[in-house]
Amino acid sequence: xxxxxxxxxxxxxxxxxxxPSGVTPSLGGAAVSAFSDxxxxxxxxxxxxxxxxxxxxxxxxxxxxxxxxxxRIFFLHDGRTNNLLTAIRAHASSGxxxxxxVSNFNSLPAASQxxxxxxxxxx
Amino acid sequence: xxARYFTLAGLLLLSSAHSxxxxxxxxxxxxxxxxxxxxGVILVKGAWxxxxxxxxxxxxxxxxxxxxxxxxxxxxxxPLAAGWNQKFEGPPPxxxxxxxxxxxxxxxxxxxxxxxxxxxxxxxxxTPTPANNALELVSYTGSHLRADYEVERAPTExxxxxxxxxxxxxxxxxxxxxxxxxxxxIRCHTVQFTFxxxxxKVIEQLVAGMSGMSLPVEAGVSxxxxxxxxxxxxxxxxxxGNVLNRVDPILTDRRFNSIPVRVVIDATGKVKYIHFISSxxxxxxxxxxxxQQWRFKPYVSNGxxxxxxxxxxxxxPPNKAVISGKHEPQLPPARKHDVT
Numbered sequence: 431x432x433x434x435x436x437x438x439x440x441x442x443x444x445x446x447x448x449x450p451s452g453v454t455p456s457l458g459g460a461a462v463s464a465f466s467d468x469x470x471x472x473x474x475x476x477x478x479x480x481x482x483x484x485x486x487x488x489x490x491x492x493x494x495x496x497x498x499x500x501x502r503i504f505f506l507h508d509g510r511t512n513n514l515l516t517a518i519r520a521h522a523s524s525g526x527x528x529x530x531x532v533s534n535f536n537s538l539p540a541a542s543q544x545x546x547x548x549x550x551x552x553x
Numbered sequence: 554x555x556a557r558y559f560t561l562a563g564l565l566l567l568s569s570a571h572s573x574x575x576x577x578x579x580x581x582x583x584x585x586x587x588x589x590x591x592x593g594v595i596l597v598k599g600a601w602x603x604x605x606x607x608x609x610x611x612x613x614x615x616x617x618x619x620x621x622x623x624x625x626x627x628x629x630x631x632p633l634a635a636g637w638n639q640k641f642e643g644p645p646p647x648x649x650x651x652x653x654x655x656x657x658x659x660x661x662x663x664x665x666x667x668x669x670x671x672x673x674x675x676x677x678x679x680t681p682t683p684a685n686n687a688l689e690l691v692s693y694t695g696s697h698l699r700a701d702y703e704v705e706r707a708p709t710e711x712x713x714x715x716x717x718x719x720x721x722x723x724x725x726x727x728x729x730x731x732x733x734x735x736x737x738x739i740r741c742h743t744v745q746f747t748f749x750x751x752x753x754k755v756i757e758q759l760v761a762g763m764s765g766m767s768l769p770v771e772a773g774v775s776x777x778x779x780x781x782x783x784x785x786x787x788x789x790x791x792x793x794g795n796v797l798n799r800v801d802p803i804l805t806d807r808r809f810n811s812i813p814v815r816v817v818i819d820a821t822g823k824v825k826y827i828h829f830i831s832s833x834x835x836x837x838x839x840x841x842x843x844x845q846q847w848r849f850k851p852y853v854s855n856g857x858x859x860x861x862x863x864x865x866x867x868x869x870p871p872n873k874a875v876i877s878g879k880h881e882p883q884l885p886p887a888r889k890h891d892v893t
């Protein structure tokens with residue numbers, strides 16, 4: 431469901447693996463399920479903080495890895511919320527690349543939205 | 554963190570300076586409240602679109618009104634279904650020439666009708682997809698869907714509002730979300746309508762509403778190469794023997810972006826108009842200075858010299874471009890694409 435809605439376009443479950451390791455071979459070449467594409471995206475006026483770093487503008491952020499998101503207390507770049515649903519919906523605003531995906535999420539029945547939240551809490 | 558610290562320090566200094574200069578001589582010396590950065594406004598922009606003049610229509614300059622979406626650049630109008638409107642504007646054009654022209658949704662967010670309409674455009678001069686026209690682009694999408702989706706209707710050519718479109722329908726069995734994609738080509742862009750809903754009937758109603766569109770004569774799945782009131786668009790015209798005089802811009806700043814540019818060349822071979830799809834302001838200035846010195850062999854058709862529109866890429870090639878930015882102290886830009 432997380433993939434079908436479109437979350438995984440940016441929060442890509444696995445994009446690569448660890449380097450080969452001679453110290454702990456069992457960890458070498460292991461898939462890293464970071465749930466991020468590590469790209470910088472426009473996140474719109476809602477999340478914009480007007481702080482520029484590097485070549486990223488005030489509304490551009492590198493996709494936050496969701497690995498461990500189920501253990502976190504506060505969400506988004508400034509920790510503005512402790513509500514995962516609020517955090518998802520904050521991805522939609524003017525100028526955001528994620529507005530359509532949030533619209534897909536909002537189109538789901540409540541039970542399916544809960545499934546997405548349960549999945550995120552399990553990470 | 555350092556950039557963030559200095560930015561905040563700069564804002565404090567600016568607000569302090571403003572307080573001093575605003576106090577008239579001999580008046581109450583109490584300082585004016587420091588100016589706040591307004592919420593919901595992007596003051597600090599990254600790479601963005603711009604143009605050499607503000608009167609020539611640009612692809613991203615379409616408008617949604619209460620009744621329709623109209624694009625002066627593409628010369629089409631799409632009538633909005635009753636109860637639908639745009640809540641959020643799209644992001645700026647990407648450095649691959651991808652535009653979100655409009656994103657529509659039901660005004661009543663929790664009503665019985667749920668779904669979205671996404672109107673997009675892909676500049677075919679800069680697409681990373683191996684496709685030469687709208688039909689090929691939709692076919693590629695259909696044949697490269699991820700395993701989470703199932704094709705309901707393979708890419709086929711259909712007629713909408715008297716013009717040919719490529720249509721693709723697919724579904725996510727897990728979420729029961731349905732997608733219908735309809736695309737045509739205008740001015741060497743694939744203009745695409747993507748309808749999404751859990752209710753296929755809603756999608757069919759939206760598709761039926763497209764019959765009220767007005768489209769330019771050139772629109773078609775493999776035509777759409779300008780002409781009429783628009784200049785002809787010719788891929789890679791600014792190459793080889795067509796370029797009589799070329800002055801390369803010197804980009805001095807440390808940037809890692811690609812800069813796709815569309816130029817209109819007049820009948821005498823001079824650059825008439827420049828549209829920066831994605832660039833920083835200083836890059837646009839330097840490239841404009843260079844392009845104004847370029848001279849082209851006039852494009853001739855049936856013995857007549859014509860205006861022509863083409864694309865040129867500056868900066869880092871798209872497949873090597875990296876946007877450095879926030880939250881990356883452990884990931885220097887140069888390493889990003891080293892990992893294979």
